[in-house]
Amino acid sequence: MGKYILGRILNMIPTLLIVAIIIFLITRMLPGNPAAVMLGPQASAAEIEALTEKLGLNDPLYIQFFDYIGNLLQGDLGNSLTYNMPIIDLIMERFPNTVILAASALLIAIIVGVPAGIIAARKQNSIFDYAFTTFSLMGVSMPIFWLGIMLVLFFSVNLGWFPATGMGSMDEGIGNFISHLILPSIALATIPTAQFARITRSSMLEVISQDYVKTARSKGLHEFFVICKHAFKNALTPLLTVLGLQISSMLGGAVLTETIFSWPGIGLLIIDAIGKRDFVVVQNMVIFIALIYVVVNLLVDISYKVVNPRIKYGKGGTN
Amino acid sequence: MSNELLKVENLEVQFKSGSTVTKAVNGVSFTLNRKENIGIVGESGSGKSVTATSLLRLIPTPPGNISGGKILFEGKDLLTLSDKEMRDIRGNDISMIFQDPLTSLNPVFSVGDQIMESIKLHQKVSKKEAKQKAIQMLQLVGIPAPEKRLNMYPHEFSGGMRQRVMIAIALSCNPKLLIADEPTTALDVTVQAQILELMKKLQDEFNTSIIMITHDLGVVWEICHKVLVMYAGNVIEYGTVEEIHDQPMHPYTWGLLDSQITESVEDHEMLTTIPGSPPDLRQEIKGCPFAPRCSYARDICFSKAPEMVEVKEKHFVACHFQTKETRLNRKERSTHVRAVVKS
Ligand SMILES: Nc1ncnc2c1ncn2[C@@H]1O[C@H](COP(=O)(O)OP(=O)(O)OP(=O)(O)O)[C@@H](O)[C@H]1O
Ligand SMILES: [Mg+2]
Secondary structure, eight states: OHHHHHHHHHHHHHHHHHHHHHHHHHHHHSSSOHHHHHHOTTOOHHHHHHHHHHTTTTSOHHHHHHHHHHHHHTTOOOEETTTTEEHHHHHHHHHHHHHHHHHHHHHHIIIIIHHHHHHHHHTTTSHHHHHHHHHHHHHHTOOHHHHHHHHIIIIIIISOOSOSSSOOOGGGOHHHHHHHHHHHHHHHHHHHHHHHHHHHHHHHHHHHTSHHHHHHHHTTOOHHHIIIIIIHHHHHHHHHHHHHHHHHHHHHHHHHHHHHHTOOSHHHHHHHHHHTTOHHHHHHHHHHHHHHHHHHHHHHHHHHHHHOTTOOOOTTOOO | OOSEEEEEEEEEEEEEETTEEEEEEEEEEEEEETTOEEEEEOSTTSSHHHHHHHHTTOSOTTTEEEEEEEEEETTEEGGGSOHHHHHHHBTTTEEEEOSOHHHHSOTTSOHHHHHHHHHHHHSOOOHHHHHHHHHHHHHHTTOSSHHHHTTOOGGGSOHHHHHHHHHHHHHTTOOSEEEEESTTTTSOHHHHHHHHHHHHHHHHHHTOEEEEEOSOHHHHHHHOSEEEEEETTEEEEEEEHHHHHHSOOSHHHHHHHHTSOEEOTTSEEEEEOOSSOOOOTTSOOOSOTTGGGOTTOOHHHHHSOOOOEEEETTEEEOOTTSSSSOOOOOOOGGGGEEEEEEO
16 A cells, blocks of 8 residues: 555656656747836836846747746745736635635535435435436536626625635634635535536445345344445445545635636636746646645545445556 | 244235336235244245345345335334334344345445454444454354454455355354345355355254245245245245145146156256246236246136145135135146256
């Protein structure tokens, strides 16, 4: 197991390197001189030239690239000129906000999606099951930006229950904090909730008629434990896969949600930085997100082993 | 304490799907005394498993439904108990083992956890005591190095070993009744014999009564005291093993006995089958359900259902021509030989 994890961690390096190359090339292909955009229309040609030189943008592309990778490998993410701070501080400032939003959305998705899926499987072909199928299909195909805007229109503008944008400070009380969190969380949770519900239902349906479920009943276990312990643990493997995918794509979905609700996380930061042509920030943020992806994936793979003793990992392998 | 452990009266079980009703069990009655074993035999689909699972009220509802009868266990009708009272009986007073040991243990829990679960559920013991008891049970069912095996998962056990674990789970709370639904069918022949041997040994030790569902009449002769022959959801013959073995009366039972594999002189195996197939249980059956396949059938068999008659002491048959007054003459088995299979 230790060898397996080590192998997987070593495997991350080429993945991240490829991401680094791609994002480097993409940012360099954006039109316009970043120095000019950063300085604004009033800047003189000399000022622009000075900044271009300072950013290293006059160097050949491969020199720029090796500088960038070299720094990256030393753990130096560099400084952002537009935000006037080291990028690492920028991440530290913004990333927790994204985590709060994603965690809250994930919580909603699990609390709502998983039990709904279990009940639908238990009551297959009932009215609940049919309603469930309809809503979960709507859920997975919901465009987040549209839903986000509708939520704001209805709950903020019409009803005035929740603030439309921004993040509430804890200093103004937990109530304020939560009321800011609710709408973006719901928007971000919609697709994962529907996904969890669908996958839970289908994998529960598969295990619910198995012999060992009958055995559990014949022991005299309460139906709740029969379903939630014996059946559910067997249905967990596919659910974990989806969970991993959803955590990853939530960080992506967060870009959209954070933009709609002006939530000050890394998603909003990236959009902001693209507007300001702050390559350094964009590059590093993308690599950071890629890092989160691979780490989440590894955690999911490790957790398979915990829920399913039949899974064996190759020694130090990459499977 | 009454000697009568279980008395099933006119048990009826139906499965509804849409507008069709399948009458899977149609008035099954029998009694079982303490320390007595009963074998339930019959072709596939005759309602053996449904009868057995109904006793624990484990029929999937819907579509299934116990639509009539009584299941008196130690005098209490199980059909009138609350869910909670019923759960206290399952795995504790009555436990069950199933046909396929490869699928009846939960693959994601260790064998020890699965044994201890029953023990902790029904007995007021500490975790440590439960573990001790689980080790003891594994030892009893003949699993070597039980302390080590406790933490292993079902996929690390062979089929025979898993059935031993199932038996350990089933007997862990000292049940008064063990229902075994074809416990050896999925195992290979040598393992079958070992498992049967084990069940016999443990039955003596635990004083458990067994309901043994099987296709193999050999198993019945070996461990049962009574036999219940089922056909299309009905009991068509019921009596002591001695009676049924020596003097079977129903033509269907004759067919079953003849279709058991026997060895002939030239090392061939003669396989006799009963011609035709069982009736569709979704349709109303008029007359004797076996009549269309019965070579002794006459007009009355198609119009009137035969009553269960005690033709001799402790021997019941449902056939118009096997009564106290009349007898059928059993034909030679060769009249319905269907296939000869080389072994
Ligand atoms: N869950 C169910 N839904 C609908 N019908 C069922 C269900 N379970 C059993 N039946 C019906 O009940 C009848 C009896 O089935 P049962 O499983 O008791 O047969 P059996 O005697 O145990 O056969 P086998 O020897 O193959 O195990 C079958 O004809 C089947 O159609
Ligand atoms: Mg069966």
